[in-house]
Amino acid sequence: MRILVVDDSKAMRMIVERTLRLAGYDEHEIVHAANGVQAIEVIGVEPPDLVLCDWNMPEMSGLDLLNALRGAGWHVPFGFVTSEAAPQMREQALAAGAMFLIAKPFTVQDFQDALDPVLA
């Protein structure tokens, strides 16, 4: 399986990848993108099985990316990994078609709880 990690912070992309490995998803291919525009390019070349995406990014936000994907008929499983986790953000994420929202800072257990139902 292929997991696309989208975050404008390279440090956070590395932390997300490390957490995925620690959570037991070490056999999955993990690819990176620094914003929504790059993510669309990556998805267009080879669609991932899951997108883990930051919310607040330059060029194209995570929510704009999700809306663009759904608008184009892409139904790849999509989850947010973001520092903003207020109830209204969660509601907005789920209404747009996200499967989950993981709040930063997160734990390995947070990843397993959110991803196991998707990747199992």
Next chain:
Amino acid sequence: MTYIPSADDLEVITREVWTSFLDGDPGGLLPGGDGVGAERVTGCVHLSGAYTGSIVLQCSAPAARDAAAALFSMQPGDVTSTEIIDAIGELANMVGGNVKSMLPGPSTLSLPAVVHGQLAVPGAQVVREVTLVWRNEPLVVSLWQQAAQAA
């Protein structure tokens, strides 16, 4: 009555971020210290909306270097300004996002800005601040509010 996160709230949030991604040890970040000197790195995110202001993270240059090294899994001596800006920006973003969730909404969180040195927040004043020590280096987290709202 609008709740404004306390200095203790700022410390708890900062400790959670540091424990999760930098130390794994809740005791690694200690209260106190004399504040940050001139050789500092400052990360800032701005809030606009029901609450307008900023969350500012300031730390000494060695603390910024060590934080970047920890986040990037690098040796401190190999860290460049690029990693420091990325790391302090993301730390400010995480602290800011969690502080935002305690403030009245709706409001919008900006992308982080990072500078080597001090950052001014025009027209705003500090309403909460916590001074901490990490690896014997100073770290200050402050919540600012636009003067018109604070009045």
